[in-house]
Amino acid sequence: MDELPCELALACIRVRRFSYIDYCSPYYSSAFLAAAYSGEIHPVGHPPEWLVPEDIASIVVLPPVSRRLPERPKKNRIPSFGEAVSQSRCTTCHRNGYNSHSCTYSKSSRLLTSTIGVGKGSGSHNV
Numbered sequence: 001m002d003e004l005p006c007e008l009a010l011a012c013i014r015v016r017r018f019s020y021i022d023y024c025s026p027y028y029s030s031a032f033l034a035a036a037y038s039g040e041i042h043p044v045g046h047p048p049e050w051l052v053p054e055d056i057a058s059i060v061v062l063p064p065v066s067r068r069l070p071e072r073p074k075k076n077r078i079p080s081f082g083e084a085v086s087q088s089r090c091t092t093c094h095r096n097g098y099n100s101h102s103c104t105y106s107k108s109s110r111l112l113t114s115t116i117g118v119g120k121g122s123g124s125h126n127v
């Protein structure tokens with residue numbers, strides 16, 4: 001809030017037994033609020049009903065001439081015509097289209113092997 005006394009000023013005003021209203025801006029009074037909405041608004045109506053002078057109506061307004069700003073360079077090169085695009089391949093399940101980092105198969109199989117206990121060091125050497 002602007003042009004209102006802070007809490008320290010209000011405490012001083014109270015100690016001195018002054019009126020708070022004398023230290024506030026008159027813009028916060030109800031008289032100023034009523035004056036702000038006392039004016040009239042004249043609607044402009046439909047555009048075909050407007051009375052526009054001919055010299056104003058003949059002006060063609062164009063969009064501003066703007067230069068396109070440079071963008072971040074592309075990370076991947078656009079392949080040439082007929083060039084084979086290499087797909088990413090998962091090293092865990094050997095499926096195309098994604099890598100092992102985003103593989104859902106490897107997560108479920110890892111969870112399965114950890115619960116069963118199958119893997120390295122399972123004790124199969126003692127035969």
Ligand SMILES: [Zn+2]
Pocket residue numbers: 090091092093094095099100103104105106
């Ligand atoms: Zn995978």
